Amino acid sequence: MENKRYALALDLIDDPELINAYKKAHRKVWPAVIDSIKNSGIINMEIYLTGNRLFMLMEVDALFSFDKKSKMDAKNPKVQEWETLMSKYQKIVPSAEKGEKWTLMEKIFQLE
Template sequence: MRTVLALDLKDDPALIAEYERHHQRIWPEIADHLRRQGVTGMEIYRLGTRMMMVMETDDSVFDAAAMAAASESDPKVRAWEELMWRFQAPTPWTPAGQKWVPMTRIFDLGAQED
């Protein structure tokens, strides 16, 4: 399954540059954690301070609630998330206590009839 999520960055060019440097090579434990949870692909795009994550998952393995629980119980994942929150900011539409929020697909070329 493909999920698209949004999150903002703090509007500070130095912080944005540092955030991007962290993503040139994420901690191996974080990549391993994502793969164990059934994440088969992940890309993050940025325009200004807005970010969009495209996450591909194996539905036979992936469970968002289980991933959240596994993330919370893993000290390395918690440390990564704490570090990332130095750079991140919720979008204006993000519910309190959340970070990445799902975007709503409004168009699909594949669904268009010729």
């Protein structure tokens, strides 16, 4: 099995001070959060920002699953603390499903 790539979107509250604080927090992501990301099977993760829209690109190994990651995060107090802190900056995209935070994006083109 080979690695997979996922693209996800999330909005930030459209406030320049909050956006700057969010960017600053991501320059020093807590070690426990980094460990949790790596231990879930995420090989690489990048987050991009335009205006108040975030775009996350994740490369994951064959064992990764969103369900497994969610269960791991629920049991990790530091990840929960980080998520609570980040939620004050975040605003769910209008197309999100109920209970969804980061929204999975559909790939519609690939140059080959």
